[in-house]
Amino acid sequence: MIRLSVPSDDVAPELLAALARAVARTVDADADAIGLIIRHLARDAVDRTSVDREHSELTLIATTEGTELVMSLYDHGAPISGPPSVPSTGIAMQVEASIGDHANVTEIRFGCDLHHVVLDHDGLDIVDDPVEESTAEVTLRELRVDDALELSRLIYRCYGWSYPGNDLYYPERIAAAIEAGRRIGQVAMTADGEMAAHWGAVLLATGVVETGSTVTDPRYRGRGLARQLDERLLVDLERLEIAGRVREPVLTHSATQHIALQEGANLVGMLLKAHTPMRQVGITDGVLAERVSLTVMYSPLRPLTDAQLWIPDQYLPLVEHLLAPTSWQRTLSGRPDTGAVASSPLCGPETMLVTTYDAFNHLGSITVSVVGPDLEDRVRHTSRDLQRNGAQCIQLRLPAEAPALVEYGQRLDGLGFGFASLLPRFGVLGDVLTLQWLNDPSIDRSTWQFASDHVEEMATMITEQMAAVGG
Secondary structure: OEEEEEEOOOOHHHHHHHHHHHHHHHOOOOHHHHHHHHHHHHHHHHHHOOOOHHHOEEEEEEEEEOOEEEEEEEEOOOOOOOOOOOOOOOOEEEEEEEEOOOOEEEEEEEEOHHHHOOOOOOOOOOOOOOOOOOOOOEEEEEOOHHHHHHHHHHHHHHHOOOOOOHHHHOHHHHHHHHHHOOEEEEEEEEOOOOEEEEEEEEEEEOOEEEEEEEEEOHHHOOOOHHHHHHHHHHHHHHHOOOOEEEEOOEOOOOHHHHHHHHOOOEEEEEEEEEEOOOEOOOOOOOEOOOOEEEEEEEEEOOOOOOEEEOOOHHHHHHHHHHHOOOOOOEEEOOOOOHHHHHHOOOEOOOOEEEEEEEOOOOEEEEEEEEEOOOHHHHHHHHHHHHHHOOOOEEEEEEEOOOOOHHHHOOOHHHHOOEEEEEEOOOHHHOOEEEEEEEOOOOOOOOOOOOOOHHHHHHHHHHHHHHHHHHO
């Protein structure tokens, strides 16, 4: 880790940019572009520091995480409402902005040299229909660091370049995530080292994982490999004492929806137009015409404790419909008294939030950790910032156990946010109500398939509300 603190004056942007360039060169990153971005962010921070500038500092901390260079800028200027825009160099992968206890924090991630080494697909073909089924035997085992290249090759054979999980085309990124313990998985391998199927998991929050990247080479379909890998992965999750499992089965086929529901998962929502269009060999007719929508399923791997939820009126019918088939003990409450608001650590005089932007999927996210009277204003300004950065979809996560949410969240639909999901016990936030905004709220359901009537009913309720609030 390298750290530099400088006075918040007109010289600060140049000093911090020089440090950024020096650090970038040590990891073979684009030093000039990174220096330009850090100078831009530091200049913005200086401009926001209008009071007692002589005694205010800017601090830049640089670290490496796997194939990524992470730079965090701390300033004491006016509060930031969202990720600042950065020069369009194509180098910044993700920008996250938050207000800490004593400073604004802007974290920006860049790729080191190996981060940008994409799969070499020479001699590698997309498996097109119709396919000849393989008779090769496969071995099921845990995903290893040295499997990274084969996982990328499997993704390419099945999706071409259209898979929305962009990182899976970069073997070094996969290897770094496996080595760091952020990604685990189960795979089916042939004797000659080819990967026939994969089912993985990535950490979302403390004790919560998202399982997915469920891929089977069309030549090996019909053997039940996905189900077998899923069963093996579940054993791994129990061993790691994971409390909750999130899945996001696609709507272009119902197979993974069926697996989740048959294993006792509950539908908790849908993410509309969450990712860039993709192609699924043997499933879709080429690349889909519009962005990918997903179901959201949740399985508690540990008994759920009871919870009291404070859901704004406009989203309450959808939450009630989702909870009806479950055995979860959730109390849906009305207006709280002042004592309940004052005593909750999830409520405060000011809203606290963190924002991120995924440039590849044009996906913004806002995570609220403390709900205050300014919730609507903070969400409005942050949403606009994300839209200016190019967001086509914004997901807003709210602590559903915050008593103030039922009051201060009443007009979020007026900002174009419709219901997305309700996730129980999502790390330190407790139960999380997720809303979604779309730049184009019209939804084409012609390619969607549903594993049950309940899934189809929820699809209708969610898309109808999205059309109403976004129209």
